[in-house]
Amino acid sequence: MGDNINSHGTELPTWHRPAKTTYDLPWADIKVLDLGKFETTSGKAELVEELRDAVLTTGFFSLTDTGFSAEEVQRQYDIAQGFFAIPQEAKSRPEYKCDFTVGNYFGYREIFEKTIMGTNVRDNVELYNFAKFTPHNESEIRHPWFDQYNAEIEAFSRKAVDVAGKVFELFALMLELPPDYFSSRHRYDAPSDDHLRYMSYRPRSAEDDAKVQDTWSRAHTDFGSLTLLWSQNVAGLQIKTSSGEWRYVPPVDGGIVCNVGDTMGFWSASYMKSTTHRVVRPPADQLDGNRLGLFYFVRPGNDVDIKPAPSPLLKRLGLVAENQEDAAPVTGLQYVRERVKNYHNHSDYGNRKGQHFQVGGLKIVDEAE
Ligand SMILES: O=C(O)CCC(=O)C(=O)O
Ligand SMILES: [Fe+2]
Secondary structure: OOOOEOOOOOEOOOOOOOOOOOOOOOEOOOOEEEHHHHHOHHHHHHHHHHHHHHHHHOOEEEEEOOOOOHHHHHHHHHHHHHHHOOOHHHHOOHHHEOEHHHOEOOEEEOOOOOEEOOOOOEOOEEEEEEEOOOHHHOOOOOOHHHHHHHHHHHHHHHHHHHHHHHHHHHHHHHOOOOOOOOHHHOOOOOOEOOEEEEEEEOOOOHHHHHHOOOEEEEEEOOOOOEEEEEOOOOOOEEEEOOOOOEEEOOOOOOOEEEEEOHHHHHHOOOOOOOOOEEEEOOOHHHOOOOEEEEEEEEOOEOOOEEOOOOOHHHHHOOOOOOOOOOOOOEEHHHHHHHHHHHHHOOOEEOOOEOOEEEEOOEEEEOEOO
């Protein structure tokens, strides 16, 4: 059997990366950091300051020299494209679908299942989230179509957590904490709701998009600690800047776009920004195919307490009390499951502008008024 023929007896076609847009869009100023500098002491110190600038402003940054080859990334896109191309009924059997009733986001999220903003326009996203390939996830959803690719998907996922681990070390140094303060709370082999994700948006008619203000993914902050998004050429992802303007996230060839999520915001007493972002209808020259995305969502360890870290810096800034006590801190799993349930367990994806979400003492607004 050749490389391109899979055990399903079908070919795994090569995914072709769409060209960049020729439109002059209002791009956001997202800093590009060379992660190769992590290997030297002086380079690491520089990265900490570059990262500080990023987390205090946009909460987004791009990484280059991450150790991922173009071939490894291409392979993930090929597998993703192959999966989304199988018949709908093979993807959407109930045993393969995310169970939003309990906030479990592992498995397949079906396209066209929900309506948008109370209209008759349907959600144009489908995605598949892989639970970590660890013994504690043995009972989690695994679609059998992926069986022959699991080893390489696992290797890719582990490598993503290695990259995230470097970023977590830089975050800890930034906050003057022990270097492993955050990485120890996000270990690949410890239970958490981390997931590698394949995500596909299917273009809608201009008429339908107009009914939902061109929204492909409503404004939100990310639920976990850190999101890794392999740079994508199809414009559409926008961040809400501190002045309230929407700006497009620019592609970075061979890079990974990262952003801080809610739980990192809580640990840093909001020193780090969990920035509101959304996806809108792409420009006219990028609407002829699906917008395929590759992500790794780092969630906090299931049993980890989510509360401000005892950072000397945050104490000096008055963001954390000297002897803070939290009677009943929320755990990583509690926060993430409640958040997924609150966000997804509905038949319509409504606008969340100004809506608060709270678990214990942890409170967020997806999009401030
Ligand atoms: O598709 C994208 O570019 C971003 C999606 C996103 O923000 C998310 O799924 O959390
Ligand atoms: Fe997001």
